[in-house]
Amino acid sequence: MTTGRIHSWDLSTGVDGPGTRFVLFFSGCPLRCLYCANPDTWHMRDGREVTVDEVMAEIEKYRSFVTTAGGGVTLTGGEPLLQSAFASAVLRRCKEAGLHTALDTSGFLGARATDELLADTDLVLLDIKSFDVNTYRALTGGELSPTLNFATRLDRLGIPMWIRYVLVPSWTDAPDPIDGLAQFVAGLPAVQRVDILPFHKLGASKYASLGIPFPLEKTPRPSAELIERVRGQFRARGLAVH
Template sequence: MNITGRVHSVESCGTVDGPGVRFVVFMQGCPLRCQFCHNPDTWDTNKGTIYTPDQLMSEIIKYKSYMIFSGGGVTFTGGEPLLQADFILEMSKRCKKEGISVAVDTSGYVFSDTVEQVLENTDLVLLDIKNYDPEVYSRVTGVELAPTLKFLDYTRDKAINTWLRYVLVPGLTDNLESVRALAEHLKNYSNISRIEILPFHKMGEYKWEALGYEYKLYDTREPDKKLLEEVKGIFLTSGIPLAN
């Protein structure tokens, strides 16, 4: 079987999607419709550039020395990379053979036998939890929260190193009781080594306009320092270190 993947874009020297210098692969396609998404151009599963594993690996290998020297690696993100689990599995195996670390940035919504195999070949999961209140989560993303929490349980059961990511959006994900409940829940996960709080920004707003999508956050401001520090303080009660 000839495996191919639809890739939105690549970034050769990323520094924010995992440790060290990283080759970041933005996969095409996503089942979520997050109101604050800054890459809505990755949603459509029929778009993107088709790559074979050989083609993508030939690009990745050029930066192998930078990745290994810095303690970095390859990060598969999106979109939702696990929508193309067959391709990610093949790429992950190839990276591992080259001694290149693999990270997967995911919403945790997609799960299958193939996803299990991907995780066996993954060194780090970047898990995005959009909110801990099921109603708010559904309103924010258009899908249910439960699959993501099951995915989180799986990473714990398999002792997969996980960084949790939380996007802080004033008026949307700043429901502090829910943040407190999430922080309390995370005390049960010794595999989570880091929490990243990502302040909402509007850098992707122009993409919504260009695509003709309805953008509901025109009037939403970036979180102020007081809110950000309050949320950081809540997450610290989980006992898990926060990213700087």
Template sequence: MDTVINTLTPITGRIHSIETCGTVDGPGIRFVIFTQGCPLRCLYCHNPDCRDPYAGTAVTVEELISEVKTYQPYLRKGGVTVTGGEPLMQPEFVAEIFRRCHELGLHTALDTSGYVQLEAAKPVLEHTDLVLLDIKSYEPNLYRKVTSVALEPTLQFARYLAEIGKPAWIRFVLVPGLTDPEENVKGLSQFVASLSNVERVEVLPFHKMGEYKWQQLGLAYVLKDVDPPTPEQVNKVLQTFRDQGLIAV
């Protein structure tokens, strides 16, 4: 049963920015909304300016949907993606965005770390067509080193997505010398292979395009001396996932 949301009072949230013609956050051309606020502190984060839940810009769902409508002809084979930050820090806001997108006949995608109280996420998932689930690592101690939070909520979220048959793409950032230990990648591949709802795995090579943001915020960027993975390193990880029968790109 769909959650009934009171729309008499405008629902407001905080966003960092929007991208009107995104092509990497779900299928087709996407209208991408970057929400403000994130509980993780990923060492390689390329949007550290999205962390503060009180920064960014306050907007209503109606304002966002009005903007979406101007691009609607381009989104018919794509849709709307909400990313961050961590969108599930603002579940009512995101659920209403997606509900309104469905009224327009648009596909919805949620890009999340899965680090959330499951009950808070369920109303959002009712209006979500695809989940882009970022699993930063599989070894619990390494996951905490990478993100500063615990792994188990994300695994619980992933299992719930499989339980309800929600289509998902799993995303894994390959950082040489950090997330690339063989046991970490193999463990993750085996876990993902146990989920019946996963359509594909995206192995994302580490990059430093967001390093300047860390400098602007006065934050120490501990991966400044780490190089992006080589094609051979990426292919090795891709093959590990493929060996489990998964589609990995």
């Protein structure tokens, strides 16, 4: 019996894929993004073990509500691909149930996503943290190349993507790397849109409760002018931007 460790589940509209979504938060993540809003999902040990049947039973409670609202199921985290076998099993069952599926991932562990897992994925929400390798490493503790390789693979397979880019002043607002990312993304026909996500501090209280300093406590939110400038850089490449 395939089991996995999850943090929680919730319902959302408009931010985790099309329509109203049943969002399943996986426990465990290999990255330590400085702006992470969910430090309580970093460690698998902090999640609770569930079976695929238990997850599907919970999803079934909301099926009519989710499908009527043009939504589906989104796997997020943490990082779902850290538990790729469990993620694959949940996606398979969701597809068998006729539900739209989305995978929210950094792509850092994209090599763990089998072709079978991706065949059961209708949409990938791909978080590209930075297009500058040094900034990416400093911001996340990981490497950029696995994510770019994963994006190229998804495009080759024809799997629709929404690119997500968190805009953090003094970290991810430099014009040249953004232009580079926009050019890269524009060369991937499977990309349907780019979401510019302004940095926020909504997770600061979680750091406090965990006794962990919030690294970007003194970083301001991006201004409306900065947000529009970055959106314009992606629009200039012919991309749909939200």
